[in-house]
Amino acid sequence: MSADIGLRLNPILVHEFERQMRSRYTHLALTVYLVVVGSLAVLLYTTSFLSSTRTVGSNGAVGAAVFYFLVGVLLILTTFIVPAIAANAISEERQSLTLDLLRLTPFGGGYIVRAKLAARFGFAVLLLIVMLPLFSLAFMLGGVELRELGIAVGIVLMSMLTYLLIGICVSAHAKTTAGALALTYTIVLSTAIGTPLIALLNAATLFGRLPTSPQDISAVLAVLLDAVINAGLGVSPISTTVFALSGLASDANIWLNVGFSGSAVLPTPLVFFIAIHLISSAVCYAGAVRRANAPD
Amino acid sequence: MIEIKHLSQQRKGQRVLDEITLSAPGGAILGIVGPRGAGKTSLLRILATLDTPTAGDALIAGYSVNHQRAQVRPLIGYLPAALGVYADQTCAEYLAFFAACYGIPARERPALVSDLLRLVELYHRRDDPVDRLSPAMRQRLGLARALVHDPLVLLLDEPMRLLDPRAQVELRETLKALTEMNKTIVMTSTSLAEVQDICTHAAILRDGQLVESGPLESITPSHRRIVIKLLGDPQTALRLALSVNGVVEAQFVAGSPLPGARPALALLKEMHVTFDGGYADASALLRALMHSGVQVVSFQEE
Numbered sequence: 001m002s003a004d005i006g007l008r009l010n011p012i013l014v015h016e017f018e019r020q021m022r023s024r025y026t027h028l029a030l031t032v033y034l035v036v037v038g039s040l041a042v043l044l045y046t047t048s049f050l051s052s053t054r055t056v057g058s059n060g061a062v063g064a065a066v067f068y069f070l071v072g073v074l075l076i077l078t079t080f081i082v083p084a085i086a087a088n089a090i091s092e093e094r095q096s097l098t099l100d101l102l103r104l105t106p107f108g109g110g111y112i113v114r115a116k117l118a119a120r121f122g123f124a125v126l127l128l129i130v131m132l133p134l135f136s137l138a139f140m141l142g143g144v145e146l147r148e149l150g151i152a153v154g155i156v157l158m159s160m161l162t163y164l165l166i167g168i169c170v171s172a173h174a175k176t177t178a179g180a181l182a183l184t185y186t187i188v189l190s191t192a193i194g195t196p197l198i199a200l201l202n203a204a205t206l207f208g209r210l211p212t213s214p215q216d217i218s219a220v221l222a223v224l225l226d227a228v229i230n231a232g233l234g235v236s237p238i239s240t241t242v243f244a245l246s247g248l249a250s251d252a253n254i255w256l257n258v259g260f261s262g263s264a265v266l267p268t269p270l271v272f273f274i275a276i277h278l279i280s281s282a283v284c285y286a287g288a289v290r291r292a293n294a295p296d
Numbered sequence: 297m298i299e300i301k302h303l304s305q306q307r308k309g310q311r312v313l314d315e316i317t318l319s320a321p322g323g324a325i326l327g328i329v330g331p332r333g334a335g336k337t338s339l340l341r342i343l344a345t346l347d348t349p350t351a352g353d354a355l356i357a358g359y360s361v362n363h364q365r366a367q368v369r370p371l372i373g374y375l376p377a378a379l380g381v382y383a384d385q386t387c388a389e390y391l392a393f394f395a396a397c398y399g400i401p402a403r404e405r406p407a408l409v410s411d412l413l414r415l416v417e418l419y420h421r422r423d424d425p426v427d428r429l430s431p432a433m434r435q436r437l438g439l440a441r442a443l444v445h446d447p448l449v450l451l452l453d454e455p456m457r458l459l460d461p462r463a464q465v466e467l468r469e470t471l472k473a474l475t476e477m478n479k480t481i482v483m484t485s486t487s488l489a490e491v492q493d494i495c496t497h498a499a500i501l502r503d504g505q506l507v508e509s510g511p512l513e514s515i516t517p518s519h520r521r522i523v524i525k526l527l528g529d530p531q532t533a534l535r536l537a538l539s540v541n542g543v544v545e546a547q548f549v550a551g552s553p554l555p556g557a558r559p560a561l562a563l564l565k566e567m568h569v570t571f572d573g574g575y576a577d578a579s580a581l582l583r584a585l586m587h588s589g590v591q592v593v594s595f596q597e598e
Contacts (some may be wrong), residue, residue, distance in 0.1 A: 011396035019384050097380030100346050101441070104369050105397035295347045 016119030060143030067138035086167020087181040089116040109292030159237035162277045165284035172291035196239035199232025203260040226259030234272025297322040297480045302352035318509040325481040327491035330501035336484035344374040373442030377453040381426040388422040398445035412440040431458040452483040521598045527591040542577035545570040
């Protein structure tokens with residue numbers, strides 16, 4: 001039976017897709033999303049174009065402005081919308097008393113979690129794909145390199161995956177969708193905004209040559225603190241994107257750089273981001289599967 | 297087919313099931329009977345591999361529900377007391393979805409779904425959204441879902457609870473037809489009377505303990521308990537109850553009124569009557585109480 005099942009689409013995934021696309025709100029949300037983002041991009045383009053002096057390369061500056069704006073929209077989307085689409089994944093099944101029925105099928109918890117993840121990741125990627133024509137506007141104007149787009153999209157996709165898995169894991173443990181939503185937002189917002197702010201505050205306090213900055217930090221401690229600060233920045237896709245894109249703009253190494261203390265070369269926030277998000281995703285996936293299989 | 301051995305379960309330090317040992321052969325209909333909170337649903341959930349016992353084990357077709365869940369699950373069809381449905385699906389889609397989950401090939405699903413809907417007499421509602429069904433219809437749809445993968449054993453949690461008398465008769469007929477297909481059925485109920493004309497075996501649970509079990513003929517429903525809620529003089533009610541033929545014991549349950557309850561409800565008293573008579577005696581008891589001027593609010597066999 002299992003080989004037979006392996007050859008066809010996971011029915012839970014198919015049902016999730018049907019559910020998403022049967023709702024008229026999905027089409028309405030997608031339309032509103034595109035209209036808002038498109039209008040803002042056109043507004044930005046018009047404002048930048050009119051305010052820039054007609055010199056060689058001015059189109060490039062407009063293109064870069066449009067690109068950074070769109071990347072910003074994607075990061076906001078990832079941080080604020082993705083947790084909302086993940087937090088009901090398992091708790092909704094539990095509330096509607098269908099989780100037990102699904103657990104009794106030969107699929108089990110792993111299949112349920114993968115189907116929920118795939119459906120939601122597919123929807124999040126759809127939100128990204130519908131923005132590609134707007135990105136092409138930035139490329140037409142110039143001032144943007146393909147590797148900048150690659151890095152930005154890579155960070156967004158990876159953080160989408162992590163946030164979805166955090167939401168699904170929380171949802172698997174929560175009794176209600178409201179509780180899952182609150183906890184998922186708490187985790188995502190504190191890591192996406194809170195942690196990099198604390199890291200930057202520490203960097204400024206420790207190495208910012210402020211009157212309050214300590215004068216005698218040993219070299220080893222400085223390297224350690226530098227690593228912690230880079231890790232803190234690497235937790236968040238927002239700070240990681242800012243550091244990675246500014247590194248690319250100044251032709252710096254985006255994988256290794258000199259830390260805030262200036263005492264040693266260390267992995268950049270991008271390296272920490274990849275490591276932290278891979279580990280978090282794996283832990284959340286295992287936690288969600290374990291809970292989905294466990295008795296209530 | 298089903299063998300339960302010294303099964304115990306504790307939840308939050310409280311013993312829900314205590315050393316339950318019973319068995320049912322293939323093709324039997326086992327009725328697990330007991331009042332609410334007796335442990336019927338807990339026992340059924342363990343058999344359905346949805347809960348874990350703290351001690352003991354149960355075997356279904358030789359497979360342990362505790363250690364061989366993957367082998368047990370294809371063998372069982374489970375109907376919970378409250379059926380979970382997806383509001384966006386029609387009855388036919390709901391069954392087809394679970395058929396797909398159980399690996400039934402796509403080309404076989406339409407015929408299977410139609411057959412099952414006919415079996416539970418919901419074929420005419422096949423394109424209606426499941427959330428528009430009445431509770432009794434949902435119960436029947438749940439039974440069809442439990443049968444979707446043709447399991448050997450059916451575990452039904454209070455299947456009669458939401459059904460009207462006519463639907464109960466129909467369900468009994470359906471269950472009898474299923475046993476002729478050599479399916480073993482385990483069903484729970486709060487009343488032995490509700491299941492005694494269909495079950496071949498019965499087990500009576502009270503406070504998580506097995507009171508009696510075996511083939512139905514060997515179960516002696518000698519001591520029934522009736523819970524009567526009434527308004528009026530308790531001494532008159534007690535004297536009357538003890539005077540009725542077949543009553544073994546009658547007593548009032550001590551308790552304080554519910555906080556914030558209306559005065560009328562605060563005066564409500566609960567009398568437990570144990571008797572070994574038949575239903576005619578129970579009827580005589582009710583008649584006697586009503587003629588005496590005692591206001592009977594509810595009269596229910598446990």
